Amino acid sequence: MNPQAFKPQKRVFIIGQASVVGQQERMGPIGDAFDISEKDDFGMDTWEKAEAEMQRLALGCAMSKAGLREGDIDCMLAGDLINQCISSNFGLLDYNIPYLGLYGACSTCAEGMLLGSLLCGGGTGVTRCAAVTSSHYCSAERQFRFPLEYGGQRTPTAQWTVTGSGAFLLSSIPEDAFRNTGAFIPEIVECMPGCAVDRGISDVNNMGAAMAPSAVNTLKRYFESGHSPEEFDWIVTGDLGSEGSAILIDLMHAEGYNIQRNHRDCGKIIYNSEATDKHAGGSGCGCSAVVMAANILTNIMKGTVRDILFLGTGALMNPMSLNQKQSIPGIAHLVKITAAEKSEIEVGQ
Amino acid sequence: MNPQAFKPQKRVFIIGQASVVGQQERMGPIGDAFDISEKDDFGMDTWEKAEAEMQRLALGCAMSKAGLREGDIDCMLAGDLINQCISSNFGLLDYNIPYLGLYGACSTCAEGMLLGSLLCGGGTGVTRCAAVTSSHYCSAERQFRFPLEYGGQRTPTAQWTVTGSGAFLLSSIPEDAFRNTGAFIPEIVECMPGCAVDRGISDVNNMGAAMAPSAVNTLKRYFESGHSPEEFDWIVTGDLGSEGSAILIDLMHAEGYNIQRNHRDCGKIIYNSEATDKHAGGSGCGCSAVVMAANILTNIMKGTVRDILFLGTGALMNPMSLNQKQSIPGIAHLVKITAAEKSEIEVGQ
Numbered sequence: 001m002n003p004q005a006f007k008p009q010k011r012v013f014i015i016g017q018a019s020v021v022g023q024q025e026r027m028g029p030i031g032d033a034f035d036i037s038e039k040d041d042f043g044m045d046t047w048e049k050a051e052a053e054m055q056r057l058a059l060g061c062a063m064s065k066a067g068l069r070e071g072d073i074d075c076m077l078a079g080d081l082i083n084q085c086i087s088s089n090f091g092l093l094d095y096n097i098p099y100l101g102l103y104g105a106c107s108t109c110a111e112g113m114l115l116g117s118l119l120c121g122g123g124t125g126v127t128r129c130a131a132v133t134s135s136h137y138c139s140a141e142r143q144f145r146f147p148l149e150y151g152g153q154r155t156p157t158a159q160w161t162v163t164g165s166g167a168f169l170l171s172s173i174p175e176d177a178f179r180n181t182g183a184f185i186p187e188i189v190e191c192m193p194g195c196a197v198d199r200g201i202s203d204v205n206n207m208g209a210a211m212a213p214s215a216v217n218t219l220k221r222y223f224e225s226g227h228s229p230e231e232f233d234w235i236v237t238g239d240l241g242s243e244g245s246a247i248l249i250d251l252m253h254a255e256g257y258n259i260q261r262n263h264r265d266c267g268k269i270i271y272n273s274e275a276t277d278k279h280a281g282g283s284g285c286g287c288s289a290v291v292m293a294a295n296i297l298t299n300i301m302k303g304t305v306r307d308i309l310f311l312g313t314g315a316l317m318n319p320m321s322l323n324q325k326q327s328i329p330g331i332a333h334l335v336k337i338t339a340a341e342k343s344e345i346e347v348g349q
Numbered sequence: 350m351n352p353q354a355f356k357p358q359k360r361v362f363i364i365g366q367a368s369v370v371g372q373q374e375r376m377g378p379i380g381d382a383f384d385i386s387e388k389d390d391f392g393m394d395t396w397e398k399a400e401a402e403m404q405r406l407a408l409g410c411a412m413s414k415a416g417l418r419e420g421d422i423d424c425m426l427a428g429d430l431i432n433q434c435i436s437s438n439f440g441l442l443d444y445n446i447p448y449l450g451l452y453g454a455c456s457t458c459a460e461g462m463l464l465g466s467l468l469c470g471g472g473t474g475v476t477r478c479a480a481v482t483s484s485h486y487c488s489a490e491r492q493f494r495f496p497l498e499y500g501g502q503r504t505p506t507a508q509w510t511v512t513g514s515g516a517f518l519l520s521s522i523p524e525d526a527f528r529n530t531g532a533f534i535p536e537i538v539e540c541m542p543g544c545a546v547d548r549g550i551s552d553v554n555n556m557g558a559a560m561a562p563s564a565v566n567t568l569k570r571y572f573e574s575g576h577s578p579e580e581f582d583w584i585v586t587g588d589l590g591s592e593g594s595a596i597l598i599d600l601m602h603a604e605g606y607n608i609q610r611n612h613r614d615c616g617k618i619i620y621n622s623e624a625t626d627k628h629a630g631g632s633g634c635g636c637s638a639v640v641m642a643a644n645i646l647t648n649i650m651k652g653t654v655r656d657i658l659f660l661g662t663g664a665l666m667n668p669m670s671l672n673q674k675q676s677i678p679g680i681a682h683l684v685k686i687t688a689a690e691k692s693e694i695e696v697g698q
Binding site: 006 | 353354355356357358395397398423424428430431432433434435438439441442445446447448449450451452453454460463464467468470471472473474475541542543544545547665666667668669670673675678680682
């Protein structure tokens with residue numbers, strides 16, 4: 001396959017973003033940066049409803065920050081880990097906005113940004129999109145592993161599903177850029193959808209290893225399209241954790257690329273892993289979404305970093321496919337985000 | 350919310366399509382029209398693997414018809430009903446093509462066409478997309494209702510999940526149109542993503558009633574954007590079945606629109622319901638996909654019909670959300686397809 005990156009035809013800006021998290025995330029090293037944190041049940045009587053509520057809060061907060069209402073947004077791109085994506089379905093039901101459901105496992109945040117940037121940047125009449133996703137430790141444990149009451153033991157390579165939801169508002173209306181109050185405006189300038197990559201990993205407690213080869217596949221294709229790691233302040237992966245991150249760096253080194261200096265992983269950023277028993281780090285759709293919203297994008301907005309690659313990483317499996325002896329393919333979608341100078345954004349055309 | 354339809358900026362043609370079905374579908378009134386039919390296990394040792402195999406076969410058949418290879422296709426848009434969309438994940442794993450996962454419940458066929466037309470028609474570098482989806486009676490029964498061995502009774506309003514997969518190849522390269530061997534070339538000229546609509550329906554054995562209001566919502570918004578039912582030879586819904594179709598026609602009548610004459614429903618077309626115990630008709634992601642591929646599009650290619658609206662309808666729920674007393678919202682994505690005259694397709698620009 002040819003390397004193939006796509007570029008929005010019109011400039012696409014991230015004009016608002018919000019993060020909603022639970023208690024474990026609030027206590028982590030970037031806990032102060034999240035917009036909303038509450039008790040993990042978010043006042044609901046089930047974990048699934050709590051997760052849906054996080055999405056509702058996240059999109060509402062992002063819209064409020066950007067000064068947008070329902071009728072201003074052309075469509076929502078959203079998905080999550082729960083069967084049939086009910087967190088997105090029910091969480092966003094309050095919003096009377098056209099809804100396109102995604103399933104990208106933990107890569108959903110990047111998939112939403114990627115599709116949103118191509119839709120808004122494509123000249124087909126779509127101008128503003130929302131990308132929303134979530135995960136919840138308790139709903140994910142029940143569905144993918146064991147009910148919490150079982151008290152299952154965790155392995156050192158296991159990751160901890162983040163309780164959190166992130167929402168991002170994308171727009172190709174130049175004036176909208178100034179709804180973002182940052183000194184610089186995050187702009188999505190290029191993207192590359194990932195291929196599913198199967199390296200035969202079947203250990204559900206080592207998702208980082210299952211996902212790292214897909215990140216290598218996408219990064220390699222991207223660099224072969226005319227880029228090098230040195231161009232980027234940060235190369236941010238979604239949720240490889242400590243195990244998967246080490247594998248990624250090694251595999252990239254074997255391919256002739258050194259990303260040791262600028263690699264960051266949202267799963268390693270969100271928790272103080274050793275102190276709080278989070279083992280290999282955070283995971284889940286919410287992991288990259290809340291770290292991107294609260295940490296990575298804010299660094300772009302402050303001008304601390306100028307050019308980043310964001311690779312949302314996902315593991316494609318369900319408990320039944322594991323029982324049926326299928327391996328765990330991974331996927332990684334790439335989005336290039338740049339700090340746009342306000343003075344260079346042309347309005348009023 | 351404002352009515353909002355989107356138009357590809359470049360012309361987008363459906364240049365190849367394929368349908369793969371099981372035995373019940375093969376025996377139905379349009380059984381001869383499907384490209385591939387096999388025993389329902391498709392030679393696999395689980396129903397889930399059988400469903401994945403159908404997707405693999407469907408995309409391969411569509412690519413073969415259009416004379417395209419992996420490297421020719423920019424991305425696959427695919428999803429299904431099985432938890433975490435494993436039918437798409439594993440079915441399409443053989444293809445080294447970038448993969449964007451969707452979850453639109455039974456609306457996935459229309460969602461894939463809609464997104465594919467906006468991506469290919471958008472001037473961002475994407476020129477060819479595949480839209481693929483599937484459902485399987487046996488994997489769906491096990492997951493959503495009862496294992497087949499239980500022998501559960503069905504109600505008269507219940508629908509029958511179609512065992513089938515459909516694949517569609519979309520392209521904005523004018524020369525590609527002639528890969529389609531029809532007398533006329535199906536062209537996607539407009540689309541409108543649906544809003545989730547919740548009317549409080551909670552009867553899992555009456556999905557048609559849950560989905561009909563969302564079809565009304567989308568159709569009404571579309572007609573308010575400057576169209577009328579009379580413009581269309583057929584207004585094709587995905588899988589409302591006999592129950593949901595009657596509700597749709599009534600609700601549209603109450604809104605002042607008469608669609609009795611030109612309404613068609615894929616769920617009513619696929620089975621000889623009374624003779625074969627299929628009750629209210631077919632459903633599932635595969636239902637609209639295989640009927641569109643084998644019947645509706647071929648009528649456009651022959652010139653029997655010129656202008657159609659295709660509304661993929663989906664019910665947004667899972668067994669847990671039902672147990673948690675949530676109702677069943679519906680969603681309906683709209684795609685307008687027209688028979689393009691070959692002489693009016695400008696190539697070589």
